[in-house]
Amino acid sequence: MFSFFKKKKKEEPKEEVELLEPAVTETEKEDEKKEDIETTKIIENNVENNVEEIIQEEEIQAVEKVIEIKEEVAEVKEEKKGFFSRALEKTFASIKTVVPMKKEKISFDDIEELLIEADVEYEIIEKAMDGLPEEITRKQLRHRLVMLFEHAPIIDMTNLPRPYVRLIIGVNGAGKTTTIAKLANKFKSEGSSVILGAGDTFRAAAIEQLSTWAEKIDVPIIKTKQGHDSSAVAYDTISSAVARNIDNVIIDTAGRLQTQTNLNNELKKIVKVCEKAQIGAPHQKLMILDGTQGNTAIAQARAFNEMVGIDGIIVTKLDGTAKGGALFSISNRLELPIFYVGVGEKQTDLIEFSPDDFVDSLLDEIYTEEK
Ligand SMILES: Nc1nc2c(ncn2[C@@H]2O[C@H](COP(=O)(O)OP(=O)(O)OP(=O)(O)O)[C@@H](O)[C@H]2O)c(=O)[nH]1
Ligand SMILES: [Mg+2]
Numbered sequence: 596m597f598s599f600f601k602k603k604k605k606e607e608p609k610e611e612v613e614l615l616e617p618a619v620t621e622t623e624k625e626d627e628k629k630e631d632i633e634t635t636k637i638i639e640n641n642v643e644n645n646v647e648e649i650i651q652e653e654e655i656q657a658v659e660k661v662i663e664i665k666e667e668v669a670e671v672k673e674e675k676k677g678f679f680s681r682a683l684e685k686t687f688a689s690i691k692t693v694v695p696m697k698k699e700k701i702s703f704d705d706i707e708e709l710l711i712e713a714d715v716e717y718e719i720i721e722k723a724m725d726g727l728p729e730e731i732t733r734k735q736l737r738h739r740l741v742m743l744f745e746h747a748p749i750i751d752m753t754n755l756p757r758p759y760v761r762l763i764i765g766v767n768g769a770g771k772t773t774t775i776a777k778l779a780n781k782f783k784s785e786g787s788s789v790i791l792g793a794g795d796t797f798r799a800a801a802i803e804q805l806s807t808w809a810e811k812i813d814v815p816i817i818k819t820k821q822g823h824d825s826s827a828v829a830y831d832t833i834s835s836a837v838a839r840n841i842d843n844v845i846i847d848t849a850g851r852l853q854t855q856t857n858l859n860n861e862l863k864k865i866v867k868v869c870e871k872a873q874i875g876a877p878h879q880k881l882m883i884l885d886g887t888q889g890n891t892a893i894a895q896a897r898a899f900n901e902m903v904g905i906d907g908i909i910v911t912k913l914d915g916t917a918k919g920g921a922l923f924s925i926s927n928r929l930e931l932p933i934f935y936v937g938v939g940e941k942q943t944d945l946i947e948f949s950p951d952d953f954v955d956s957l958l959d960e961i962y963t964e965e966k
Contacts, residue, residue, distance in 0.1 A: 678946050679956035682938035686713050686919030687960045697963045700730040709961070713920025714889045719743065719927055733962040737954055743927045744950035758790075758836035760844040760869055760876035762829070764862065764903070765883035766895055767850030770911030770937055772801065774883050775845050776808035777937065777945035783814060787842040792832030793818035794825040794865065797849035797858070805847050812942060815841075825849070825861060826868040833872035846877070853898030866903050879906045881934065884925065886910045889918035893928050900929065911937035914944070922953065 680687065693709040694701060703724065710720045723739045761778070763771045772795070779789045791809050793816055795801035802818050809816035817832040829846050836844045848865065851858035869876040882905045884892040892910075899905055908929065913919055913936050926933050933948045 677956075678938065679953055680959070682913045682936065682946065683919040683956065685915070685917040686913075687957070689713060689917040690957070690960060694961045697961060699963050700732055701736075701961060703727060703729050703731060706731055706736060710920060710923075712917075713957075714918035714924075715920035716890050716924040716928070719924045722927075723923075733958050737958055740923065740954045740957070741950050743923045744933070744953075746926055746930050746932050755842075756873075756875055756878060758833065758841050758844045758873070758876075759878050760833055760836075760846070760873065761879045761881055762794075762846050762848065762865065762869065762877035763881055763883060764848050764899055764905075765850060766852055766885075769850065769883040769885045770909075771795075771850065771883045772804050772808070772847055773940060774909055774911060774935075774937055774945070775805065775847050776812060776942050778845055778935075779808070779814050779843075780812050780942040781945060782843050783812060788840075789814045789843045789845065790832055790836050790839070790841045791816040792828050792844065792846035794828045794832075794846045795849040796821055796823050796825045796828065801847070801849065808942070815839075826865045829865050830868050830872045833869060833876055837873060844876075853895065853902070859902055862903055880904060881906065882908050882931075884908055884910050886913045886918065886921065886936070887916040889916070889921040890924050892921070893925055896925070896929050896931070900931075905929075905931060907932045907934045909933070909935045909937065910948075914938045919957075922948075 689712045690709045693712055694705055706727075707720055707724060710723075711717065715723075723743055727735055727739065763775055765771050775791060779791060782789045791805060791814060793802045793805045795805070796819060799821060802821060806816055806818060815835075817828060817835055819828050819831075825848065832844055832846060835841070846865070846869070848862060849858060851862065853859070866877060866880070880903055882896050882899055884896060886892075888895075896905065896908065908925060908931050910922060910925065910933060913922075922933060922936070925931075936946050936948050938944045938946055
């Protein structure tokens with residue numbers, strides 16, 4: 596019995612091995628190989644297709660991103676144009692008395708008249724319209740009007756000296772102190788640091804006025820007592836900015852007329868002292884012009900330009916005037932760029948000036964054609 600079972604047990608595994616490993620024929624081997632090759636091909640194809648799909652997806656995403664950016668740019672442009680339209684409401688109202696209905700082409704005489712209505716100087720109008728036909732298209736006029744701002748600045752904003760010093764100058768009541776608040780607010784909201792210098796030590800309450808703005812916007816301010824040396828304030832503000840690694844210095848100055856010799860000598864001294872505090876400073880001497888004065892502001896700016904040299908213009912109070920067209924003459928006659936325009940009394944009422952957007956918003960009022 597025992598030996599029988601023993602024998603049987605020995606035979607069982609042999610049968611199992613034979614069952615699990617059947618003999619593989621040559622043809623079967625070849626079939627397997629073919630199958631393997633087929634599978635590899637399928638895998639390779641899938642990988643290729645997937646890679647293509649991924650690339651396509653990436654391309655689609657890139658195109659979508661470009662579209663998104665373009666839409667954002669268009670939105671900002673529209674917003675800016677909207678800003679100009681609101682700010683120039685009075686100027687546009689006077690233009691519309693000449694061309695009440697939008698048209699595809701406007702006669703030479705009407706364009707001439709509406710530019711006069713908007714307070715563009717006649718000499719500038721003649722220059723802009725020289726050689727234009729009897730019936731003028733939007734494109735023709737746009738080109739000529741944008742050309743009047745050929746002194747647009749080319750400033751590498753990515754590589755500014757630090758601190759970047761702006762000296763604010765102009766006649767009494769032009770809007771200097773308010774514009775300083777607007778600029779400080781803008782820079783701060785863009786993430787740059789700002790320090791103000793209360794350089795108007797002449798007018799009573801001027802220091803107080805700028806201090807109130809500084810507190811409201813929450814930026815530091817350097818000040819002294821009324822009647823003290825304003826160039827010392829400029830020096831201290833720049834030194835403080837250097838020590839504290841602040842990006843922007845904005846220095847207020849007293850309002851003055853080109854005829855006030857003492858005050859004008861003081862202004863020259865401020866400029867010199869800025870240079871002592873930091874080589875190259877002040878980097879921008881910005882002339883603030885009251886937009887409600889229209890073309891008369893040009894003579895003021897000229898006098899200041901001769902006195903200390905101006906780098907750019909900011910035109911204020913555009914919201915309260917029908918003389919918005921004076922921007923053409925101001926920039927062209929002074930051969931200076933307009934950097935910003937003030938369109939109200941709040942700290943946010945400042946628009947970065949762009950000749951394209953300004954001209955487009957004006958043409959939108961009178962032309963039907965889009966571009
Ligand atoms: N509507 C309007 N008012 C403005 C604008 N900018 C300034 N103002 C007003 O103009 C007046 C004079 O502004 P300031 O900023 O004090 O002018 P300033 O040049 O510093 O004046 P002085 O220091 O006296 O020479 C204030 O009542 C401001 O609110 C503007 O863009 N629009
Ligand atoms: Mg002031």
